[in-house]
Amino acid sequence: MRKTVPLVAAALAATALFTTPITPLAAQQAAKQAEKQAEKQAPARATKPAAKRAAKDAAKGAAKPAAKPDTTRFPRADTLRGSNTAERAWWDVTFYDLHVKVNPADSSISGWNGITYRVVGTAREMQIDLQVPLEVDSMVQDGQALRYRRDGNAFFATLPAPQPVGQSKTVTVYYHGRPRVATRAPWDGGFVWAHDSAGHSWIATACEGLGASVWWPNKDLQREEPDSQRVAITVPDSLINVSNGRLRSTTRNPDSTTTYEWFVQNPINNYDVAVNAARYEHISDSYQGEEGPLTLDYWPLAYNLARAQTQFAQVKPMLACFEHWFGPYPWYRDGYKLVEAPHLGMEHQSAVAYGNHYENGYLGRDLSGTGWGLKWDFIIVHESAHEWFGNSVTAEDPADMWIHESFANYSENLYTECQNGKAAGAAYVMGTRKLIRNDKPIVGHFNVNDEGSGDMYYKGGNMLHTIRQVVNDDEKWRGILRGISKTFRHQVVSGKRLESYISQQAGMDLSKVFEEYLTTTLVPTLEYRIRGTTLSYRWSHVVPGFAMPVKVTLADSTMSFIHPTEKWQTAKLDLKSPSSFRVDENFYVISHDMDGAATSR
Numbered sequence: 001m002r003k004t005v006p007l008v009a010a011a012l013a014a015t016a017l018f019t020t021p022i023t024p025l026a027a028q029q030a031a032k033q034a035e036k037q038a039e040k041q042a043p044a045r046a047t048k049p050a051a052k053r054a055a056k057d058a059a060k061g062a063a064k065p066a067a068k069p070d071t072t073r074f075p076r077a078d079t080l081r082g083s084n085t086a087e088r089a090w091w092d093v094t095f096y097d098l099h100v101k102v103n104p105a106d107s108s109i110s111g112w113n114g115i116t117y118r119v120v121g122t123a124r125e126m127q128i129d130l131q132v133p134l135e136v137d138s139m140v141q142d143g144q145a146l147r148y149r150r151d152g153n154a155f156f157a158t159l160p161a162p163q164p165v166g167q168s169k170t171v172t173v174y175y176h177g178r179p180r181v182a183t184r185a186p187w188d189g190g191f192v193w194a195h196d197s198a199g200h201s202w203i204a205t206a207c208e209g210l211g212a213s214v215w216w217p218n219k220d221l222q223r224e225e226p227d228s229q230r231v232a233i234t235v236p237d238s239l240i241n242v243s244n245g246r247l248r249s250t251t252r253n254p255d256s257t258t259t260y261e262w263f264v265q266n267p268i269n270n271y272d273v274a275v276n277a278a279r280y281e282h283i284s285d286s287y288q289g290e291e292g293p294l295t296l297d298y299w300p301l302a303y304n305l306a307r308a309q310t311q312f313a314q315v316k317p318m319l320a321c322f323e324h325w326f327g328p329y330p331w332y333r334d335g336y337k338l339v340e341a342p343h344l345g346m347e348h349q350s351a352v353a354y355g356n357h358y359e360n361g362y363l364g365r366d367l368s369g370t371g372w373g374l375k376w377d378f379i380i381v382h383e384s385a386h387e388w389f390g391n392s393v394t395a396e397d398p399a400d401m402w403i404h405e406s407f408a409n410y411s412e413n414l415y416t417e418c419q420n421g422k423a424a425g426a427a428y429v430m431g432t433r434k435l436i437r438n439d440k441p442i443v444g445h446f447n448v449n450d451e452g453s454g455d456m457y458y459k460g461g462n463m464l465h466t467i468r469q470v471v472n473d474d475e476k477w478r479g480i481l482r483g484i485s486k487t488f489r490h491q492v493v494s495g496k497r498l499e500s501y502i503s504q505q506a507g508m509d510l511s512k513v514f515e516e517y518l519t520t521t522l523v524p525t526l527e528y529r530i531r532g533t534t535l536s537y538r539w540s541h542v543v544p545g546f547a548m549p550v551k552v553t554l555a556d557s558t559m560s561f562i563h564p565t566e567k568w569q570t571a572k573l574d575l576k577s578p579s580s581f582r583v584d585e586n587f588y589v590i591s592h593d594m595d596g597a598a599t600s601r
């Protein structure tokens, strides 16, 4: 998740706007207007997401810089942050050796990161990201201090030693400072310096979108992931630090601090690397999953132990459901963890941050308004789904964050189905349609660390639910979802690549369906007319060539497929009354009786 959470909050705030019914067509027009205005007003942009691996060998091995970014809308800092610059493309991170001392007394940190990389292209300056106000103390390679210059949040180091292609080298960056404090974690991230209700320090990091370089030096590019990583965090003796992967050692230091050395044996997104330091209790359990025993470790605040024991019982049915639909949990070697955090939550890989107060729903609320969302804990379900979609299968560029959020949102529908049946799952996802804004496209701008609309959640989930109807074969659909997890396991992938994979596996060209839902603010509208027993129909508000089949009642109480295009076609109706004509509500489309009123979906 990451963003999941933030946008959910924004969407919740927006629901008030939709309390009075407006016709979908009017809503669409209003949305378009709003979008135009927004376009005019601006390039206001927030900082965004982070990093991955595998396609990396393909994409990065080629060592080619990214396509030209749009510098008229996005400032240079966004390009430095979001594109595969020439100073990034020639080296491929294989290992981060991160050591950070966390000092709650003055909200400062200090430490070093050993960046090991493989040379994959002609060396030049090396771009390493570390955000202000943090300061680099030195950069060292082969025992030699390096010269470097700073350009905002990016540092450029000159490497005097030869960098032959294929060779493995290490640069160590020493740094310190008082990192940006999160103003509204996890959405507006950074360091969280909180206290538990007993007054003890409770520290966490959350940096999706903003970037891991807000607290440690790295190549802060979404597609870049190391193959493995050490996370050694030093905290005051009174606290326990829980990071990603497995705890390898605990060292008491002479200065009343303790170092917790965690190790991640898999590729990991930079923004998933986390500090969680508090007075924790530990619950350990295991789950017999598709790949054997999976360790489950829960780290609630000490005084929340009993509540955690009850609430976290939801983890096993969640894992069972997701392994059924998505395939094996992706990180058996690193285990599964929930760590209580002083913010709502974040999909920190193999150490999901949990801050939903041991309540069902999203902070006690049901986003769908159907009641089904109160049957389970939103953060356990949504953030854990990101272990498959987001952490294992990662979008190459933040512009394609729908790969993370649309699938994580869709997992809520599937989990409801696992627990309460197919009708309940469908009711849940359809219930979230009121949160769709159609304000701007879901796919954002590439190479500038930009994300598209928050519609990547509810509209994205509804798009996937709609595609399931089009595929019209649940076992095949499940095979596609499991196939995605398997084919792109521990890799970065572009949205386009994923779309064509789904089309291929489904045996149908879904490119126009993706184009419609992901790159426009249109909602496919089935225009129809009934004359006697003849139904005339066509698609409007669609991209050229859109021809998605849809189910309607050609006969009473039976749904059958029709294959509308932008041209009028006819079909025979066998209905007792024309007014009983319906379009299957599982499809996220609008139906519009050209002789009557528009019907909302």
Ligand SMILES: [Zn+2]
Binding pocket: 001, 002, 003, 004, 005, 382, 383, 386, 404, 405, 408
């Ligand atoms: Zn999410």
